[in-house]
Amino acid sequence: QVQLKESGPGLVQPSQTLSLTCTVSGFSLTSYNVHWVRQPPGKGLEWMGRMRYNGDTSYNSALKSRLSISRDTSKNQVFLKMNSLQTDDTGTYYCTREGIYGGYSALFDYWGQGVMVTVSS
Protein backbone atom coordinates (compact mmCIF):
# COMPACT_ATOMS: atom_id res chain seq x y z
CA GLN A 1 0.00 0.00 0.00
CA VAL A 2 1.01 3.63 -0.38
CA GLN A 3 3.16 4.97 2.43
CA LEU A 4 5.34 7.97 3.05
CA LYS A 5 7.49 8.23 6.15
CA GLU A 6 9.58 11.15 7.29
CA SER A 7 12.69 10.69 9.39
CA GLY A 8 15.36 12.91 10.82
CA PRO A 9 16.76 14.42 13.99
CA GLY A 10 14.27 15.74 16.49
CA LEU A 11 16.60 18.47 17.71
CA VAL A 12 18.76 20.84 15.69
CA GLN A 13 20.89 23.66 17.00
CA PRO A 14 20.36 27.20 15.74
CA SER A 15 22.39 28.07 12.64
CA GLN A 16 22.83 24.39 11.83
CA THR A 17 21.48 22.41 8.89
CA LEU A 18 18.34 20.27 8.97
CA SER A 19 18.39 17.01 7.03
CA LEU A 20 15.17 15.05 6.59
CA THR A 21 14.34 11.96 4.59
CA CYS A 22 11.00 10.94 3.12
CA THR A 23 10.94 7.21 2.38
CA VAL A 24 8.11 6.11 0.13
CA SER A 25 6.59 2.76 -0.73
CA GLY A 26 3.74 1.57 -2.90
CA PHE A 27 4.50 3.99 -5.71
CA SER A 28 7.41 5.17 -7.84
CA LEU A 29 9.21 8.49 -7.52
CA THR A 30 9.40 8.54 -11.32
CA SER A 31 5.60 8.68 -11.53
CA TYR A 32 4.83 11.04 -8.66
CA ASN A 33 5.99 14.39 -7.40
CA VAL A 34 6.84 14.62 -3.70
CA HIS A 35 6.23 17.81 -1.77
CA TRP A 36 7.36 19.02 1.62
CA VAL A 37 4.96 20.92 3.89
CA ARG A 38 5.71 22.21 7.37
CA GLN A 39 3.67 23.39 10.34
CA PRO A 40 4.91 25.39 13.33
CA PRO A 41 3.36 24.35 16.63
CA GLY A 42 -0.21 25.60 16.86
CA LYS A 43 -0.02 27.31 13.47
CA GLY A 44 -1.00 26.68 9.88
CA LEU A 45 0.49 24.76 6.97
CA GLU A 46 3.27 26.10 4.75
CA TRP A 47 4.27 24.61 1.40
CA MET A 48 8.06 24.36 1.22
CA GLY A 49 8.96 22.78 -2.08
CA ARG A 50 8.64 19.91 -4.51
CA MET A 51 10.70 17.19 -6.14
CA ARG A 52 9.22 16.52 -9.56
CA TYR A 53 8.99 13.03 -11.07
CA ASN A 54 11.74 13.94 -13.54
CA GLY A 55 14.11 15.35 -10.93
CA ASP A 56 13.21 19.03 -11.29
CA THR A 57 12.62 21.04 -8.15
CA SER A 58 10.52 24.03 -7.10
CA TYR A 59 10.90 25.97 -3.89
CA ASN A 60 8.95 28.46 -1.84
CA SER A 61 10.67 31.75 -2.55
CA ALA A 62 10.59 32.56 1.17
CA LEU A 63 12.86 29.58 1.81
CA LYS A 64 14.65 29.20 -1.49
CA SER A 65 18.02 30.54 -0.36
CA ARG A 66 18.18 27.99 2.48
CA LEU A 67 16.38 24.98 1.03
CA SER A 68 17.47 22.06 -1.12
CA ILE A 69 15.44 19.01 -2.14
CA SER A 70 17.02 15.96 -3.75
CA ARG A 71 16.26 12.27 -4.18
CA ASP A 72 17.59 8.75 -4.60
CA THR A 73 15.13 6.84 -6.75
CA SER A 74 16.94 3.53 -6.13
CA LYS A 75 16.18 3.89 -2.44
CA ASN A 76 12.73 5.45 -2.89
CA GLN A 77 13.83 8.44 -0.87
CA VAL A 78 13.44 12.20 -1.13
CA PHE A 79 15.66 14.45 0.94
CA LEU A 80 15.18 17.91 2.39
CA LYS A 81 18.09 20.03 3.53
CA MET A 82 17.64 23.46 5.02
CA ASN A 83 20.48 25.52 6.40
CA SER A 84 20.80 28.41 8.83
CA LEU A 85 18.02 27.11 11.02
CA GLN A 86 16.36 29.46 13.49
CA THR A 87 13.89 28.88 16.29
CA ASP A 88 10.95 29.76 14.04
CA ASP A 89 11.84 26.74 11.89
CA THR A 90 10.59 24.58 14.75
CA GLY A 91 7.62 22.50 13.73
CA THR A 92 6.33 19.35 12.14
CA TYR A 93 7.59 18.54 8.67
CA TYR A 94 5.47 16.45 6.31
CA CYS A 95 6.01 14.90 2.92
CA THR A 96 3.09 14.24 0.60
CA ARG A 97 2.67 13.14 -2.98
CA GLU A 98 1.15 14.42 -6.22
CA GLY A 99 0.39 12.17 -9.15
CA ILE A 100 1.53 13.36 -12.56
CA TYR A 101 -1.60 12.04 -14.18
CA GLY A 102 -5.15 12.92 -13.26
CA GLY A 103 -4.67 16.64 -12.67
CA TYR A 104 -5.73 17.85 -9.29
CA SER A 105 -7.39 14.54 -8.49
CA ALA A 106 -3.97 13.14 -7.64
CA LEU A 107 -2.83 15.98 -5.41
CA PHE A 108 -1.83 15.36 -1.78
CA ASP A 109 -3.91 12.20 -1.40
CA TYR A 110 -1.37 10.55 0.90
CA TRP A 111 0.76 12.14 3.61
CA GLY A 112 3.49 10.97 5.90
CA GLN A 113 2.98 10.96 9.65
CA GLY A 114 5.23 13.97 10.01
CA VAL A 115 8.43 14.50 11.96
CA MET A 116 8.72 17.05 14.74
CA VAL A 117 11.83 19.20 14.57
CA THR A 118 12.87 21.49 17.41
CA VAL A 119 15.46 24.17 16.84
CA SER A 120 17.10 24.92 20.14
CA SER A 121 20.48 25.14 21.76
Added chain:
Amino acid sequence: DIQMTQSPSSMSASLGDRVTITCRASQDIGNYLSWFQQKPGKSPRRMIYGATNLAAGVPSRFSGSRSGSDYSLTISSLESEDMAIYYCLQSIQYPFTFGSGTKLEIK
Protein backbone atom coordinates in the same frame (compact mmCIF):
# COMPACT_ATOMS: atom_id res chain seq x y z
CA ASP B 1 2.12 34.73 -4.49
CA ILE B 2 -1.58 33.89 -4.46
CA GLN B 3 -3.23 34.74 -1.14
CA MET B 4 -5.97 32.50 0.21
CA THR B 5 -8.21 34.35 2.65
CA GLN B 6 -10.06 31.84 4.80
CA SER B 7 -13.00 32.57 7.07
CA PRO B 8 -14.00 32.24 9.78
CA SER B 9 -10.86 31.52 11.76
CA SER B 10 -12.92 29.60 14.27
CA MET B 11 -16.48 28.61 14.80
CA SER B 12 -18.67 26.62 17.12
CA ALA B 13 -21.70 24.69 15.95
CA SER B 14 -24.13 22.12 17.27
CA LEU B 15 -24.45 18.53 16.17
CA GLY B 16 -26.69 18.37 13.11
CA ASP B 17 -25.98 21.96 12.06
CA ARG B 18 -25.07 22.93 8.54
CA VAL B 19 -21.59 24.46 8.52
CA THR B 20 -19.87 26.45 5.77
CA ILE B 21 -16.23 27.55 5.59
CA THR B 22 -15.01 29.87 2.85
CA CYS B 23 -11.75 30.69 1.06
CA ARG B 24 -11.26 33.59 -1.32
CA ALA B 25 -8.40 33.56 -3.80
CA SER B 26 -6.50 36.73 -4.64
CA GLN B 27 -6.12 35.61 -8.26
CA ASP B 28 -7.91 33.25 -10.60
CA ILE B 29 -7.20 29.68 -9.54
CA GLY B 30 -9.88 27.97 -11.58
CA ASN B 31 -10.80 24.76 -9.81
CA TYR B 32 -7.32 24.17 -8.37
CA LEU B 33 -8.65 24.27 -4.84
CA SER B 34 -8.51 21.51 -2.27
CA TRP B 35 -9.78 21.22 1.29
CA PHE B 36 -7.99 19.39 4.08
CA GLN B 37 -9.06 18.30 7.54
CA GLN B 38 -6.53 18.09 10.33
CA LYS B 39 -7.19 16.60 13.76
CA PRO B 40 -4.86 17.16 16.72
CA GLY B 41 -1.59 15.30 16.34
CA LYS B 42 -2.53 13.96 12.91
CA SER B 43 -1.48 14.62 9.34
CA PRO B 44 -3.82 16.58 7.07
CA ARG B 45 -6.45 14.54 5.26
CA ARG B 46 -7.70 15.54 1.85
CA MET B 47 -11.47 16.04 1.82
CA ILE B 48 -12.21 17.85 -1.45
CA TYR B 49 -10.18 18.30 -4.63
CA GLY B 50 -10.83 20.26 -7.78
CA ALA B 51 -13.10 22.55 -5.74
CA THR B 52 -16.09 20.22 -5.84
CA ASN B 53 -14.91 16.60 -5.91
CA LEU B 54 -15.23 14.43 -2.84
CA ALA B 55 -12.04 12.53 -2.03
CA ALA B 56 -12.16 8.77 -1.57
CA GLY B 57 -13.59 7.64 1.74
CA VAL B 58 -14.91 11.06 2.75
CA PRO B 59 -18.50 11.07 4.05
CA SER B 60 -21.09 12.47 1.69
CA ARG B 61 -22.13 15.14 4.21
CA PHE B 62 -19.03 17.04 3.03
CA SER B 63 -19.24 19.03 -0.19
CA GLY B 64 -17.33 21.75 -1.99
CA SER B 65 -18.56 24.58 -4.17
CA ARG B 66 -17.29 27.58 -6.06
CA SER B 67 -18.73 30.99 -6.82
CA GLY B 68 -16.26 33.07 -8.77
CA SER B 69 -13.16 33.44 -6.60
CA ASP B 70 -14.97 32.21 -3.48
CA TYR B 71 -14.70 28.55 -2.54
CA SER B 72 -16.73 26.87 0.17
CA LEU B 73 -16.59 23.69 2.17
CA THR B 74 -19.96 22.66 3.57
CA ILE B 75 -20.84 20.02 6.12
CA SER B 76 -24.53 19.33 5.73
CA SER B 77 -25.12 17.83 9.16
CA LEU B 78 -22.34 18.21 11.68
CA GLU B 79 -21.13 15.15 13.53
CA SER B 80 -18.82 15.00 16.53
CA GLU B 81 -16.00 13.45 14.51
CA ASP B 82 -15.91 16.56 12.31
CA MET B 83 -14.25 18.60 15.06
CA ALA B 84 -10.95 19.60 13.46
CA ILE B 85 -9.10 22.39 11.71
CA TYR B 86 -9.87 22.81 8.03
CA TYR B 87 -7.51 24.32 5.46
CA CYS B 88 -7.94 25.27 1.84
CA LEU B 89 -5.06 24.99 -0.65
CA GLN B 90 -4.52 26.50 -4.08
CA SER B 91 -2.38 24.44 -6.42
CA ILE B 92 -2.54 26.34 -9.70
CA GLN B 93 0.70 28.26 -9.14
CA TYR B 94 3.91 27.88 -7.15
CA PRO B 95 4.28 28.50 -4.33
CA PHE B 96 1.20 26.52 -3.40
CA THR B 97 -0.55 28.43 -0.62
CA PHE B 98 -2.84 27.33 2.17
CA GLY B 99 -5.55 29.30 3.87
CA SER B 100 -4.94 30.18 7.50
CA GLY B 101 -7.30 27.51 8.77
CA THR B 102 -10.71 27.29 10.41
CA LYS B 103 -11.00 25.65 13.80
CA LEU B 104 -14.36 23.93 14.07
CA GLU B 105 -15.62 23.14 17.53
CA ILE B 106 -18.75 21.39 18.66
CA LYS B 107 -21.07 23.30 21.01
